[in-house]
Amino acid sequence: MSGDLYRLAMTVLHPGYEGTSAPEWLRRALGEGLGGVVLFARNAIDARLVREFRAENPDVVVAIDEEGGTVTRLEVVEGSSFPGNRALGVADDVALTERVGRQIGRMLGELDITLNYAPDADVNSNPANPVIGVRSFGPTADLVARHTAAYVNGVQGAGVAACAKHFPGHGDTVTDSHLALPTVHAPREVLAERDLPPFKAAIDAGVRSIMSGHLLIPALDPSVPATLSRAVLTELLRGELGFDGMLVTDAIEMQAVADMFAPGEIAVRALNAGVDAICMGVSTEEIVYEIRDAVVAAVRSGALPEERLEQAASRVRALSGWYAAQSELRDKARLDVDPAVGLEAARAALSTAGSAVLDRAPLVVEVNTRLNKAVDPATPTGITAALISLLPETAIVRMDPSGELPRFDERPIVLVVHDAARHPWVRETVAKALAARPDVIVVDTGIPAPPGGPTHVATHGISRVSAQAAAEWLTR
Known part of the structure; x- marks a missing residue:
């Protein structure tokens, strides 16, 4: 069982790394079952790099933040070929949003990237929000829900998995969770009417992944951030909203949670809450194996049920399997080149x-x-x-x-x-x-x-x- 347990623990870890080539430790970890890799502009992304990952682990979930607009990893030097969410919301043409999503999905599919950490499904209800802003489709639930579903349909229609973020909604905050823990003070009724509809729309559209936000929401759980909350992730997202895809954390080195617990404890708490994949935007060999060992120790001590870890790993594998089954969609998308759609959307906005x-x-x-x-x-x-x-x-x-x-x-x-x-x-x-x-x-x-x-x-x-x-x- 010991070897299997270590492999299960590796499957739920999805780190980023420094440098322009895959470091030796990452290659070794992939061979040991590392379930995912997160790419950033610093990694000099191309198809050759992704092939190197898949040579070590064909089932690896290769993920990226390619929202369009301000958040791009592939086009960071000259700027994105696609306007971001706010521009799409201002244009308010869901067919146009779906076309943009499809072209972003096509671009990722050509690189054999499994998962796009997009769209941002947050309702930017607080104009003072320092981290969402133009990354949101807009300030109202209906607008954001319509365009979230369209974006998901576009990306996944190109054979690449989409990820709605940051559940249960980062729009009503005045704190950047990269720097500290934001608190959303709204009552549950307001959350249900304002923040949750875009995520429900994404689920109804078949979104394959959802990312949790590092947010304290007292109306849902006054004790811990949403990423670590069973009430938020299992009871609400799984139970009430019916999501059964892969649930991934926002990066766990963000100060909102990193100021509270060590990386291994964050991972164990998140897995117990219902998370399936632990995202580490900035990581090292030491941190990855430290977290792996913490997860294994938690299972052996009974602090983390083994069946919960098995369930999490199975959801990671299910997303990878879904991607593998979409090769025909990706082949079709490669032929569906729509080079003018980004500028068309920008002009409309x-x-x-x-x-x-x-x-x-x-x-x-x-x-x-x-x-x-x-x-x-x-x-x-x-x-x-x-x-x-x-x-x-x-x-x-x-x-x-x-x-x-x-x-x-x-x-x-x-x-x-x-x-x-x-x-x-x-x-x-x-x-x-x-x-x-x-x-x-x-x-x-x-x-x-x-x-x-x-x-x-x-x-x-x-x-x-x-x-x-x-x-x-x-x-x-």
Whole structure:
């Protein structure tokens, strides 16, 4: 039994790793039954890399966060070919959302990636939310539910598993769970009407995976975060909502849970709560084997029932088996190339006010709001690059939150901001710029404040195509 138990424990572990090639310890772990690998931009992702994983374990669940928009791992250098959720929600065309999801699924299928940690099914009901924002389809349950189902249908229609996150809803928070434990104070009735419908829609659409959020929700369980709560994950998600697919944690090194327990204890508690896969965004050989040994020890001591571990491992294998059975869908999706859909969606999402047209190269001032930790730090807004492609003499100045606006000259000024609705200092910067130059053009790549100047463009997200759509409109 001992060898089988170690293999079961390895099956439920899904780590990320540093570096551009698979380290030796990861290869060895895959051969010992490691159930999953999580990919990030830092890993230099290509089909060859995935083949190396599958050579060690053909059934490995290869996962990635490829939401589109601000969260991309495959297109981080130039920006995503697809606008993110908020832009899709603003366009509010579920057929368009499904087409985008299908193309993202097609892109992942070509790399033999099993699982996309998307869509974000959170209802961004709190405008001050620091980590969801434009990653959500919008602020209302009905809108988010419709587009969550469409996105799931698109990705899974291309033969790649989708994952709705962050159950039971990260939208009504003012804390980033990467940094601390958020609390959702809403009563159960509000949660049922506002936060749960998108997850129910995903389940009804056949979503293969759901990711738990590191959230304290006293109305559901006042004692522990949702990731560690049997009341939230087994009684609510499994029992009431009827989900029987693979349930994966958000990354367990996030401070929301890492400040509470050691990695091995987090894993054991999560498995007892009903989780099937333990996601580690940043991991090492020592941490992976430490967690494996903690899970094995918990089974041997009776703290974790062996049948619960077996059930979790079987759900990981079931997702892998589902993916293997979708090869025909992936073959069809490879032929269904829809190269214009990203730009089409970005144009549909563009909100504009005013009539200014750039007829000569501007000075672009990028006001650098610090993005949250879910966003790769190399992700560009893309606005300047898009304008340079149309007006080659375009110049750029980058301004940090503590910085000052540059001295304006006679050139047109384009002020690029992010989430002005959430940041008073950004709104103050816009006001100062308009006081100095009333003809400043403001482009907001996040959740915008009401237009404060004569010309305002809102892309509702960061992506290469969103930037292109904005640049086209400004130079029309």
